[in-house]
Amino acid sequence: MRGKNNKQNPYYVGRRSARMKFLAGIGTCLMLVAAVACVAIAVFIMLDIHLPGQTSEVFAYAATPGYMAEPIIAEPTSWVHVAPPEVVEELSPSPAATPLPTVAPTPLPAVTPLPTATPSAPAPVATPLPTATPTPTATPTPTPNPNPVTLDEMAELSFFLNHNVGLYLEFMAERPDLDAESIVWKVNASVHVPFYSLVRVNHQPNPLFVTPTYRLPPDFRPAELVPVNNESCHLRATPETVAAFRQLRASAQAANFDLSVTSAFRTAARQAELWTQNGRRDGSIARPYHSEHQTGRALDLWGPGGLLDQRGPSPTGRWVSANAHYYGFIIRYRAETTHITGYIHEPWHITFVGSDISKYMFENNILSLEEFVGRNPGAALSW
Numbered sequence: 001m002r003g004k005n006n007k008q009n010p011y012y013v014g015r016r017s018a019r020m021k022f023l024a025g026i027g028t029c030l031m032l033v034a035a036v037a038c039v040a041i042a043v044f045i046m047l048d049i050h051l052p053g054q055t056s057e058v059f060a061y062a063a064t065p066g067y068m069a070e071p072i073i074a075e076p077t078s079w080v081h082v083a084p085p086e087v088v089e090e091l092s093p094s095p096a097a098t099p100l101p102t103v104a105p106t107p108l109p110a111v112t113p114l115p116t117a118t119p120s121a122p123a124p125v126a127t128p129l130p131t132a133t134p135t136p137t138a139t140p141t142p143t144p145n146p147n148p149v150t151l152d153e154m155a156e157l158s159f160f161l162n163h164n165v166g167l168y169l170e171f172m173a174e175r176p177d178l179d180a181e182s183i184v185w186k187v188n189a190s191v192h193v194p195f196y197s198l199v200r201v202n203h204q205p206n207p208l209f210v211t212p213t214y215r216l217p218p219d220f221r222p223a224e225l226v227p228v229n230n231e232s233c234h235l236r237a238t239p240e241t242v243a244a245f246r247q248l249r250a251s252a253q254a255a256n257f258d259l260s261v262t263s264a265f266r267t268a269a270r271q272a273e274l275w276t277q278n279g280r281r282d283g284s285i286a287r288p289y290h291s292e293h294q295t296g297r298a299l300d301l302w303g304p305g306g307l308l309d310q311r312g313p314s315p316t317g318r319w320v321s322a323n324a325h326y327y328g329f330i331i332r333y334r335a336e337t338t339h340i341t342g343y344i345h346e347p348w349h350i351t352f353v354g355s356d357i358s359k360y361m362f363e364n365n366i367l368s369l370e371e372f373v374g375r376n377p378g379a380a381l382s383w
Contacts, residue, residue, distance in 0.1 A: 143176075143177045145176050145177055145178070145179070148176065149172055149178070149179060149180045149183060150180075151165070151168070151169065153180045154168055154172075154180045154183060154184050157180065157181060157184050159184060159185060159188060159374065159375050159376065159377055160184055161184075161188060161377060164184075164187050164188065167187045167192070168183055168184060168187055171183055171186065171187050171192045174192075175192075181375075184374070185371055185374025185375045186340075186370075186374060187374075188373065188374040188375075188377050189211075189370040189371070189373045189374035190211075190213040190214070191211075191213070191340055191370050191374075193213065195212035195213065195282065195342045196212050196213070196282070196287075197213075198213055199213060199214075199215055200213060200214050200215070201214075201215055201216070201217055202214050202215065202216060202217075203217060205223070206222075206223070207220070207295055208295065208297065208351075208353060208369075209369065209373055210290060210291065210292050210294070210295060211290065211341070211342070211370065212282070212286075212287075212290060212342045214290075215289040215290045216268075216289045216290075216294055216295070217289075218268075218289065220289075220294070221267075222238050222265065222295065222296035224238065224239055225237060225238065225265055225296055226238075226239050226242050227242070228242055228245065228261050228264055228299075229261075235261055235262075235263070235264040235265075236264055236265045236296070237264040237265055237296045237297065237299060237352075238295075238296040238297055238352070240297075240328075240352060240354075241264075241296065241297045241299065241352040244327045244328045244329065244352055245261065245299060245327075245329075245352075247327050248320075248323070248324065248327040248329065251323065251326075251327075252316070252319060252320070252323075255319060257315070257316045257319050257320075258303070258304055258316070259301055259302070259303065259308075259316070259320070260301070260302045261299045261300065261301060261302065262300050262301070262302040262307065263293065263299070263300035264293070264296070264298070264299055264300075265293060265294070265296040266291065266293040266294055267294070268288045268289055268294060269288070271286065271287075271288040271289075271291045271293065271294060272287075272288040275287055275288060282342065283338075283342060283343060283344055284343070284344055286343070292332065292349075292351055297351055297352045297353075298332065298349060298350070298351045298352075299349075299350050299351075299352075300346075300348050300349055301320065301348045301349075301350060302348075303316045303317065303348075304316060307348045308320065308347055308348035309347035309348060310347075310348065317347055320350070321347070324350055324358070325355075325358040325359050325361065325362040326355070326358075326359075327355065327358075328352050328353060328354045328355040328357075328358050329350040329351065329352055329353070329358060330350065330351055330353055330357075330358050330361060330369065331347060331349070331350060332346070332349050332350065332351040332369065333345060333346040333349050334347075334367050334368070336367055337367050337368040337370075340368045340370050340371065341368055341369075341370060351369070353369065357372065357379070360372070
């Protein structure tokens with residue numbers, strides 16, 4: 001029976017308690033739903049999850065053998081200075097350089113496109129060198145020459161240097177399988193010693209010869225660098241290199257081949273970073289101050305399928321190999337010259353040496369800049 005004292009009635013008190021519990025349960029559920037929504041929003045923000053209709057900026061990267069992935073859209077403009085390695089010996093400009101044979105200027109020949117038919121056999125994949133430092137000795141156990149080389153025979157060569165006589169004789173004893181010409185030019189170019197065992201500094205104002213045994217001065221930087229493409233292009237090289245490449249690219253386009261540049265000038269600090277990222281593996285990437293990219297005269301070419309001929313020979317790569325010398329370029333690191341240059345095969349890496357040198361090398365089947373320098377002491381050091 002209900003009366004004025006309902007608040008003290010057990011029936012009334014029970015019903016009020018049930019209603020309060022029901023309302024408390026609804027409040028708890030709403031709080032849980034709000035908490036779950038906050039957590040979901042936080043997860044979306046942290047993981048950068050894009051809903052339909054949103055866009056995300058994507059950068060393209062060029063993956064090269066022996067190189068860490070490197071952005072081809074933008075390259076840092078400032079890097080921490082890296083101290084150069086210790087130098088054992090320094091090289092001054094050669095006082096008596098043998099003049100290069102004069103090559104009469106000739107008009108550029110009409111370029112004929114190479115056949116674009118797909119090769120019947122699958123293209124071979126480039127195999128990187130072992131991680132160990134390459135050695136300049138191609139044959140582990142040299143076979144003695146049936147006709148031993150004599151000092152008089154070497155002295156008859158036009159590129160024989162009197163101050164290298166002792167080195168010639170020592171190398172001849174180590175490599176009895178070599179002929180007189182090979183002994184002399186290899187000693188002249190300092191490829192007769194293990195890489196980085198005797199480092200010399202090239203003090204020329206516009207150095208060209210940069211190898212595992214010839215390095216750049218610590219304060220070197222090209223006198224002038226210009227954009228490879230348009231004024232907003234971040235890739236830069238020396239003016240002569242850019243002018244020659246634009247001519248090469250125009251001729252390639254006329255022959256229905258597309259070429260572009262994916263890497264050009266690099267600072268010593270940038271080169272040091274790439275070398276470190278690559279595990280400091282000599283042979284797959286140059287050490288800082290030993291890279292041709294620091295001269296502003298080396299370019300890495302990009303073809304239709306990525307780095308030129310990275311996955312094997314292509315019509316575009318064959319066209320470049322057959323025509324680059326007309327414009328002053330050489331294919332710097334060939335498969336046949338790995339034991340001379342110290343680097344893996346890089347068909348995409350071209351170096352501007354000037355048309356006189358490039359034509360001379362092409363016509364005389366000289367495949368490495370080391371051999372050219374050895375046969376023409378001083379010619380490539382003072383360009």
